[in-house]
Amino acid sequence: MGTQVGTQTIKFDNMPKIVSHAAIVGPKEGEGPLASYFDQILEDVLWGEDSWEKAESKILKEAVLMSIKKASLNLSDIRYIFSGDLLSQLIGTSFALRPLGVPFFGVYGACSTMGESLILAAMTVEAGFADYCLATTSSHFCGAEKQFRFPLEYGSQRPPTSTWTVTGSGAVIVSKIGTGPKITYAIPGKIVDLGAMDPMDMGAVMAPAAADTIVSFFKDTGKQPSDLDLIATGDLGKYGSKLLIELVKKEGYDLTSNYIDCGMEIFDSESQNTLAGGSGCGCSAVTLAGYILEKMEDKEINKLLFVPTGAMLSTVSSNEGESIPGIAHGVVLEN
Amino acid sequence: MGTQVGTQTIKFDNMPKIVSHAAIVGPKEGEGPLASYFDQILEDVLWGEDSWEKAESKILKEAVLMSIKKASLNLSDIRYIFSGDLLSQLIGTSFALRPLGVPFFGVYGACSTMGESLILAAMTVEAGFADYCLATTSSHFCGAEKQFRFPLEYGSQRPPTSTWTVTGSGAVIVSKIGTGPKITYAIPGKIVDLGAMDPMDMGAVMAPAAADTIVSFFKDTGKQPSDLDLIATGDLGKYGSKLLIELVKKEGYDLTSNYIDCGMEIFDSESQNTLAGGSGCGCSAVTLAGYILEKMEDKEINKLLFVPTGAMLSTVSSNEGESIPGIAHGVVLEN
Numbered sequence: 001m002g003t004q005v006g007t008q009t010i011k012f013d014n015m016p017k018i019v020s021h022a023a024i025v026g027p028k029e030g031e032g033p034l035a036s037y038f039d040q041i042l043e044d045v046l047w048g049e050d051s052w053e054k055a056e057s058k059i060l061k062e063a064v065l066m067s068i069k070k071a072s073l074n075l076s077d078i079r080y081i082f083s084g085d086l087l088s089q090l091i092g093t094s095f096a097l098r099p100l101g102v103p104f105f106g107v108y109g110a111c112s113t114m115g116e117s118l119i120l121a122a123m124t125v126e127a128g129f130a131d132y133c134l135a136t137t138s139s140h141f142c143g144a145e146k147q148f149r150f151p152l153e154y155g156s157q158r159p160p161t162s163t164w165t166v167t168g169s170g171a172v173i174v175s176k177i178g179t180g181p182k183i184t185y186a187i188p189g190k191i192v193d194l195g196a197m198d199p200m201d202m203g204a205v206m207a208p209a210a211a212d213t214i215v216s217f218f219k220d221t222g223k224q225p226s227d228l229d230l231i232a233t234g235d236l237g238k239y240g241s242k243l244l245i246e247l248v249k250k251e252g253y254d255l256t257s258n259y260i261d262c263g264m265e266i267f268d269s270e271s272q273n274t275l276a277g278g279s280g281c282g283c284s285a286v287t288l289a290g291y292i293l294e295k296m297e298d299k300e301i302n303k304l305l306f307v308p309t310g311a312m313l314s315t316v317s318s319n320e321g322e323s324i325p326g327i328a329h330g331v332v333l334e335n
Numbered sequence: 336m337g338t339q340v341g342t343q344t345i346k347f348d349n350m351p352k353i354v355s356h357a358a359i360v361g362p363k364e365g366e367g368p369l370a371s372y373f374d375q376i377l378e379d380v381l382w383g384e385d386s387w388e389k390a391e392s393k394i395l396k397e398a399v400l401m402s403i404k405k406a407s408l409n410l411s412d413i414r415y416i417f418s419g420d421l422l423s424q425l426i427g428t429s430f431a432l433r434p435l436g437v438p439f440f441g442v443y444g445a446c447s448t449m450g451e452s453l454i455l456a457a458m459t460v461e462a463g464f465a466d467y468c469l470a471t472t473s474s475h476f477c478g479a480e481k482q483f484r485f486p487l488e489y490g491s492q493r494p495p496t497s498t499w500t501v502t503g504s505g506a507v508i509v510s511k512i513g514t515g516p517k518i519t520y521a522i523p524g525k526i527v528d529l530g531a532m533d534p535m536d537m538g539a540v541m542a543p544a545a546a547d548t549i550v551s552f553f554k555d556t557g558k559q560p561s562d563l564d565l566i567a568t569g570d571l572g573k574y575g576s577k578l579l580i581e582l583v584k585k586e587g588y589d590l591t592s593n594y595i596d597c598g599m600e601i602f603d604s605e606s607q608n609t610l611a612g613g614s615g616c617g618c619s620a621v622t623l624a625g626y627i628l629e630k631m632e633d634k635e636i637n638k639l640l641f642v643p644t645g646a647m648l649s650t651v652s653s654n655e656g657e658s659i660p661g662i663a664h665g666v667v668l669e670n
Binding site: 002003004007008010051053054076079080084086087088089090091094095097098100101102103104105106107108109110116119120123124126127128129130131147187188189190191193312313314315316317320322325327 | 337338339342343345386388389411414415419421422423424425426429430432433435436437438439440441442443444445451454455458459461462463464465466482522523524525526528647648649650651652655657660662
């Protein structure tokens with residue numbers, strides 16, 4: 001059973017395992033540096049559907065089914081699914097899961113959602129409420145642009161601090177038994193808002209939240225960055241990552257030797273014109289479920305702090321002059 | 336530690352307790368039959384704020400703080416908050432919780448959100464991940480109309496099957512120790528979609544999901560409706576409630592003697608012109624946190640099955656011709 005550590009962290013004594021993972025991505029992600037790690041790369045962003053939202057639902061559903069198949073499990077083995085996405089009222093998720101008949105917890109942490117769903121799946125398995133839970137999330141570039149920014153057809157210009165929403169879904173199965181990376185700690189995040197106002201600079205919004213979660217973990221456990229092989233944030237991008245390193249340094253911790261940001265790994269920003277990097281719920285999800293978990297299975301990474309990052313704004317809150325709160329949820333995985 | 340029961344249900348062996356509850360409602364709810372049970376009735380729906388969304392955030396934040404105060408706890412005693420609301424990207428919740436600095440799990444189950452947040456809070460406390468968790472949700476009539484239906488200024492006509500979104504927030508504190516109704520079972524819901532298309536008839540959408548959750552509980556546990564003093568759904572309204580009773584009867588269970596719907600309790604639909612009844616995340620939340628938990632403390636109700644109900648649509652999904660999936664999360668409370 002789990003133990004409370006410090007003010008915020010949970011230690012998993014039973015250490016639930018990630019026994020399966022699947023990542024499906026869009027064509028642009030399939031042209032990026034992580035291409036060889038994904039299970040499936042789509043040829044087009046609609047995948048035979050007639051809307052971007054339906055395509056996103058299909059991607060999420062297929063990632064879920066693929067993760068189950070890769071584990072040689074049946075759908076009925078999955079007791080609960082934890083999932084959410086960026087689309088208002090979680091329609092990406094709810095329509096994806098509609099045909100599956102698995103009890104479902106809808107979660108929302110903006111682009112930190114993979115952290116939240118993974119924490120809740122781990123808590124559920126650790127406590128014995130389920131033998132297998134599935135944690136997943138998705139995003140779709142076109143659906144996100146339509147909802148949060150401008151119609152794609154405008155061809156609007158983007159500032160250098162803006163990011164490119166990843167089209168894709170990552171799904172992982174958390175299990176009481178079996179083999180795979182163990183989930184050893186969770187650090188549910190607080191909402192942090194330093195007053196940033198620019199929805200085209202999400203890195204600046206989310207970096208303070210990521211710093212808060214990472215520093216809380218070190219303070220709660222007495223650990224140091226050097227106790228980990230890798231610290232991976234979700235989608236801070238080029239500018240947010242620098243800010244994170246500075247903020248964490250002020251608290252006395254040095255991230256410079258073993259830190260990456262999923263948003264900077266998934267695209268080659270220069271050749272792919274993705275500016276500050278990748279973003280969206282799918283960004284950290286496919287980088288985890290594709291790239292990082294493969295590296296863990298190959299023992300190239302043995303101790304990971306995974307910190308997906310989210311910006312809790314909506315078009316309404318921005319239009320009403322609100323600043324943008326950030327949140328980051330942390331999970332430690334160990335071989 | 337919890338036990339898995341049947342395919343869907345969790346039995347809480349440690350039985351987390353609801354040690355505090357608070358409900359704040361708008362003026363219309365304060366004119367309804369449950370007025371005397373609410374902690375605070377607002378004089379106007381803006382409560383000094385300059386937008387409906389900001390007013391909703393204030394209501395949620397104040398309900399949270401009131402529940403903490405009523406328990407003679409401090410904010411720092413609350414380890415995690417589980418909350419969500421109807422507004423896109425959960426801005427009602429995230430802006431409400433922004434100043435509080437408590438680690439936060441954003442959840443979304445449409446109007447079933449109070450069930451989901453309560454289940455997750457109970458799971459977290461049961462497993463020892465926290466001593467105190469807070470479960471809450473909110474809704475606001477004006478914000479919901481603006482987002483999902485028509486601008487209020489249109490004064491659009493409403494069909495008899497439509498419901499009236501409750502303005503209010505209910506918050507409960509779930510604790511390992513202390514006195515109060517015990518949480519004994521949770522039944523996380525599945526997404527159920529029988530193809531209903533009419534966003535002005537949510538009762539028809541959600542009744543099959545409520546039936547699924549209720550019948551699953553009976554099948555998983557071998558219990559009968561007569562084992563409970565009260566079964567309370569969230570916001571099926573006048574027509575959805577009738578449909579629920581029929582659907583559950585087909586499965587061999589009779590709800591006619593001890594069933595209510597929060598949406599039918601909170602307003603006097605004839606004198607208050609609320610048509611099929613109340614709805615929104617706040618509907619079941621304030622009816623639980625105001626009315627039902629008072630009745631449990633007075634021992635008028637000793638065994639409750641609480642089943643908030645949600646419709647997982649968005650304006651985008653409806654515009655794209657999708658039917659409307661429903662979900663219902665069940666929680667059993669016992670003295």
